Amino acid sequence: MKILLAGPGTGKTTKIKTLIKEEYADAKNILVLSFTNATVNDLTQSFSDYQNVKCYTLHSYALIINHLTDIQILDDIYETPILKHFSDKYEVDFDDLCYFLQCITFDGMIKSCLEFLKSNPVYGKEKIGRLDLLIVDEFQDFNLTERDLIYELSNYAQETLVLGDDDQSIYGFKDADPVGIIELFNKQDVEKIHHENKCYRCPDVVVDHSKELIAKNKNRIDKPWVKAGNDGSVLFYQILTQEETSKFIISRIKEIKEKDSNGSVLVLSPVRYYAQDLTELLSAEKIDYVDFWVPRVGLDDIKKIWWLRAIFSDKKILNTTFIANSSFTDHFKNKYNKMIRESLQRDFDEANILNQVVDMFPLPLSDYLLNPPHILDFLRANEEYSVFENFLNLEDVDGSLKSIFRKFSPTVEFEKSSINIMSIHKSKGLQADYVFITGLVDGVLPNKIKGVDTIEAQRRLLFVGMTRAKKCLHMISQVEWEGKYVSKMDKSQFKFDYRKKKWAGKASHFITEMKKD
Numbered sequence: 163m164k165i166l167l168a169g170p171g172t173g174k175t176t177k178i179k180t181l182i183k184e185e186y187a188d189a190k191n192i193l194v195l196s197f198t199n200a201t202v203n204d205l206t207q208s209f210s211d212y213q214n215v216k217c218y219t220l221h222s223y224a225l226i227i228n229h230l231t232d233i234q235i236l237d238d239i240y241e242t243p244i245l246k247h248f249s250d251k252y253e254v255d256f257d258d259l260c261y262f263l264q265c266i267t268f269d270g271m272i273k274s275c276l277e278f279l280k281s282n283p284v285y286g287k288e289k290i291g292r293l294d295l296l297i298v299d300e301f302q303d304f305n306l307t308e309r310d311l312i313y314e315l316s317n318y319a320q321e322t323l324v325l326g327d328d329d330q331s332i333y334g335f336k337d338a339d340p341v342g343i344i345e346l347f348n349k350q351d352v353e354k355i356h357h358e359n360k361c362y363r364c365p366d367v368v369v370d371h372s373k374e375l376i377a378k379n380k381n382r383i384d385k386p387w388v389k390a391g392n393d394g395s396v397l398f399y400q401i402l403t404q405e406e407t408s409k410f411i412i413s414r415i416k417e418i419k420e421k422d423s424n425g426s427v428l429v430l431s432p433v434r435y436y437a438q439d440l441t442e443l444l445s446a447e448k449i450d451y452v453d454f455w456v457p458r459v460g461l462d463d464i465k466k467i468w469w470l471r472a473i474f475s476d477k478k479i480l481n482t483t484f485i486a487n488s489s490f491t492d493h494f495k496n497k498y499n500k501m502i503r504e505s506l507q508r509d510f511d512e513a514n515i516l517n518q519v520v521d522m523f524p525l526p527l528s529d530y531l532l533n534p535p536h537i538l539d540f541l542r543a544n545e546e547y548s549v550f551e552n553f554l555n556l557e558d559v560d561g562s563l564k565s566i567f568r569k570f571s572p573t574v575e576f577e578k579s580s581i582n583i584m585s586i587h588k589s590k591g592l593q594a595d596y597v598f599i600t601g602l603v604d605g606v607l608p609n610k611i612k613g614v615d616t617i618e619a620q621r622r623l624l625f626v627g628m629t630r631a632k633k634c635l636h637m638i639s640q641v642e643w644e645g646k647y648v649s650k651m652d653k654s655q656f657k658f659d660y661r662k663k664k665w666a667g668k669a670s671h672f673i674t675e676m677k678k679d
Contacts (some may be wrong), residue, residue, distance in 0.1 A: 163316065163321075163322045163323075163324065163346075163351075163352050163353070164322070164323050164345060164352065164353040164354075164355050165301075165323075165324045165325075165326075165347055165353070165354060165355065166178070166323065166324070166325045166326075166328060166352070166355040166357055166649070167326060167328070167343070167347050167351050167383060168268055168325075168327060168357045168359050168385070168386060168387075169327055169329065169359060169361060169365050169387035169629075170327065170330060170361065170364070170592070170626070170629040171361040171362055171363025171661045172357065172358070172359050172360055172361055172362065172387070172414070173360075173362055173630060174325045175204075175205065175208050175299075175325075176300075176359070177355070177357055178297060178323060178644070179209070179212075179592045181217075181323070181355070181413065182198045182212070182295070183396045183637070186295050187225065188294075189214060189253070189294035189295045190214050190294055191214060191291065191292065191293050191294045191295075192212070192214050192216070192293070192294060192295040192296075192650055193215075193216055193218070193222050193223075193293050193295070193297070193300065193315075193319070194209065194215060194216065194217040194218070194294050194296065194298075194317075195217075195218055195223060195296075195297070195298050195299065195305075195312065196217070196219060196220070196294070196299040196300050197219060197220065197299075197300045197303035197333075198219065198300070198303070198590060198591055199219060200218050200590070200591040200592060201299060201300055201590070202217050202218060202222075203317055203403075203447045205217045205592060206327040206651040208218045211638055214294075216410045216463060220272075220304065220311065220312070221268055221272070222309055224271060224272055224311065224405065225271075226288075226289075227273055227275060227289045228288060229274075229275070229278050229282075229285065230266065230271060230274060230275075231480055232264065232340070233264055233265060233266050234264060234265045234266075234471075234475075234480060234564055235265070235266055235267070235271055236260075236265050236266065236267050236268070236387055236479050236565075237464075237567050238267065238268060238486070240461070240464050240488075241356060242267055242541055243485055244483070244487045244488065245259055245260065245263070245265075245483075245542070247487070248483070248487070248499060248502075248513050251499070252499060252503045254502075254503060254506060256272075256464060258439055258462065258506070260504070261482040262506055262510045263477070263479060263483065264477055265477070265559070266482055269287055269305075269307065269336075269657050271523070272308055272311055273307050275309055275311060276307065276311045276314055276338065279311075279314050279315075280314060284490065286298055286318065287318070289500065290315065290318045291316075291318070292316050292318060292320075293319035293320065294319070294320055294321070295319060295320065295321050295322075295323065296310055296315060296318075296319035296321070296322045296323070297322075297325070297638075298322065298323070298324045298325065298326075298467070299325045299326070300325070300326055300330075300590075300591075300650070301324045301325065301326035301327040301337065301343045302327060302328055302330060302331035302337050302340055302342065302343040303326075303331065303332075303333050303336040303590075304338055304342065305333075305336055305338045305339075306337065306342065307656070308338075316459075320665070322447065322450055323355070324343075324346060326343045327343075328340035328343050328344050328347075328382050329379070329382055329384050329622055329625055330590070330622065330626050331619075331622055332586075332587060332619065332622055332623045332624070332626055333587070334616065334619045336563065339619075340381060340382065340622075341381075344382070344383055344482060347383055351494050353557065355451070358385040358388065359385065359387055359388055360388040360390050361387060361388065361389060361390055361391075361392075361629075362390050362392075363392075363593055363629070363632055364392065364507045364631055364632065365392045365393055365395065365396075365631070365632075365633065365634075366389040366390070366391065366392055366393075366394070367394060367395060367396050367637075368396055368628060368629065368631050368635050369387065369389045369599065370389075370396060371628065371635075371676040371677070372625055372628045372629055372676070373387060373673060374676045374677070375484060375621060375625055375628070375675055375676040376465075376621060376622070377622065377623055377626045378621060378675050379618045380640065381618055384430070384619075389527070394632070395632075395633075395634045395635070395637075396635045396637065397634065397635070397636050397637070398637050398638075398639075398673060399636065399637070399639070400638075400639045400640075400641065400669055401639075401641070402498050402639060402640070402642055402646075403640065403641075403642045404436070404439050404642075404643070405439060405443075407439075407440075407482065407600060407638060407640050408439045409443065409600055410638075411429060411440060411636075411638075412440075412443060412444065412447065412449065413601075414598075414636065415444065415449075415581060415596075418596050418634075421469060422595065422596075422633075424577040424578070424579065425594070425595040425633070426579070426582075426593075426594040426595045426596070426599075427581045427594055427596045427597075427631075428582050428584070428587050428592065428594035428596070428597045428598070429578070429581060429582070429583045429584075429597075429598045429600070429632055430586045430588055430590060430597065430598065430599045430627045430630070431585065431586070431599075431601050432585065432606060432607045432623070433585075433606060433647075433650070434455050434585070434600055435650075436600050437453070437455050437584075437600075437620070438455075438581050438603050440583065441453050441455075441583060444581065444638050449581065450580050450581070451576075451580060451582070451583055452574060452575075452576070452577050452579040452580050452581070452582045452583065453583050453584075454574050454582065454583060454584030454585070454588050455564075455584065455585065455618075456574070458678060459567065459570060459571050461488070463549075463570070464488075465485060465488060465489060466547055466550070467477070467550070467563075467566055467567065468481045468482075468485050468488075469481070469485065469527055469547075470547065470550060470566070470643045471533060472485060472531060472564055473534050473535055473540070474534055474540075474559050474560065474563060475559075475560045476560060477561045478512065478531060479502070479512050479515055479516065479519075482516075482519060482523070482531070483498075483499075483502060485523070485627050486498040486499070486519075486522070487499070494522065497522070498519060498522060500513070501519060515533045516532065517532075519678020520532055531538055537553075537554065537556060537559050538556070539591070540648070542654075544631045547595060550570065553566050553569045553570050554566070568570060576592055576637065578594075582594065586599070586623050586624070586626060586627040587623070589626065589630050590626055590664070592630055592633075593630050593632055594630055594631065594632065595633040595634070596625070596630075596631070596634050596636070596638040597628075597630050597631040597633045597634070597635050597636065598632060598638065599624070599627050599628065599635070599637050599638065600638045600640070601622075601638075601639075601640070602637055602638060602639045602669060602670040602672065602673060603639050603640060603643075603655075603668065603669065603670055604655040604666040604667065604668055604670050604671055605648075605651040605652035605655030605656055605667060606622040606651050606652075606656070606667070606670070607620055607623070607624060607672065608621070608670065608671070608672060609651060609652045610652055610655075611652045620672075621672065621675075624672055637673065639667070639668075639669040639670060639673070640667065641667060641668075642659075642662065642664040642665070642666060642667075643656060643665045643666075643667055644664065644665070645664075645665060648665040653665075655668070
């Protein structure tokens with residue numbers, strides 16, 4: 163196994179392409195795995211001329227080799243929280259609940275896939291084949307179970323190359339941390355790939371400020387990250403209100419577009435509510451933008467998908483459970499959930515349960531639960547469901563319903579000619595000429611309530627946001643805050659102004675850390 167540990171913008175992919183040409187020219191089967199769809203899209207484009215290279219996210223590849231073909235994989239945004247709440251409230255083991263309802267989380271699927279490969283090597287050889295080269299990009303983004311699956315997959319490869327940067331580990335909310343890549347880098351039997359570590363993306367001044375910031379972290383590998391002589395700027399602003407901040411960003415974007423009409427723009431924030439005011443003003447001024455904060459599928463469409471699954475799939479109780487816990491009164495939910503809990507404790511007979519719960523649901527949908535019509539007849543009789551027709555395989559309705567979330571979800575793409583508004587987390591793998599980072603206020607970023615360990619994680623998050631910039635980086639703190647927002651932050655960092663009835667914040671001490679003078 164070999165590892166390339168390098169900072170942002172240093173051309174890790176270019177280095178690997180060179181290695182493939184020079185050292186792996188005869189490789190016929192090269193698998194590239196990464197964490198985010200955005201990164202995989204970039205990798206796919208980078209390797210478009212390589213017929214022997216296939217790129218996937220680890221999750222999408224795990225679906226390909228997944229042996230649990232009859233199990234419904236839960237959506238982490240809507241479905242998993244419903245079953246977690248059921249598990250906690252009714253004191254039912256979550257894994258047992260999933261077992262009876264024939265479902266699994268994505269993390270559970272990864273774990274199950276790992277365990278199955280370990281005990282079924284013949285299946286692995288059949289499904290995976292023999293890889294000439296396995297390339298794992300952004301290794302720091304994977305949690306422990308995902309890393310273990312990667313190590314297992316490496317057994318099927320003649321050579322494995324790992325790429326990443328511990329300073330860009332920002333997915334702590336899914337239990338990813340820099341420990342995995344740091345430990346791998348420090349192993350004596352892992353070969354270090356030589357790299358010049360020159361930042362071709364960022365202006366020198368961005369490199370300087372970013373290095374000053376990240377150097378404050380103790381849990382990291384101290385590595386070279388060299389300036390490439392790029393011109394650019396870092397600008398710091400403190401603005402009184404959120405409205406004034408949004409107006410300032412818009413005015414600055416207008417100035418940028420007048421001078422650089424093709425310049426790409428990223429507006430990043432650590433919190434959703436900071437972006438909402440900006441998008442409203444942009445809409446009012448009829449300025450085009452791409453909002454990455456918008457949920458990929460609205461709850462109304464989610465409910466319709468659950469009804470389709472309840473009627474036409476073989477996971478009827480699972481999906482009626484989602485419907486019951488998202489659409490009805492607390493009295494209804496409690497009655498339904500208690501019935502499911504009692505069935506879990508006795509004899510979990512899905513047909514018997516369905517007969518008991520069917521009368522709880524409204525007509526005509528409840529009739530369909532016991533007597534499903536042909537899918538086309540249903541879609542034509544219920545026009546609000548017709549939007550899903552193009553996403554269904556009429557010869558395998560149940561199979562297509564399993565994947566309809568992914569197929570129906572609108573793909574939000576980064577648009578170079580537009581204004582792209584997103585979380586700092588979402589910006590990972592992207593870059594833009596002009597980057598605005600808002601919310602740089604003590605209590606927001608960083609938020610010390612999250613603990614001492616996560617101060618380093620929040621520093622890494624800001625580091626990632628800063629290093630998206632190719633020409634100019636704007637860093638903005640805001641003084642006055644509404645109480646409804648402060649209650650979601652570290653309130654101790656704000657002072658209440660009784661005269662204005664507002665909370666006053668101060669610029670993030672991360673800003674102080676990154677300034678040399």
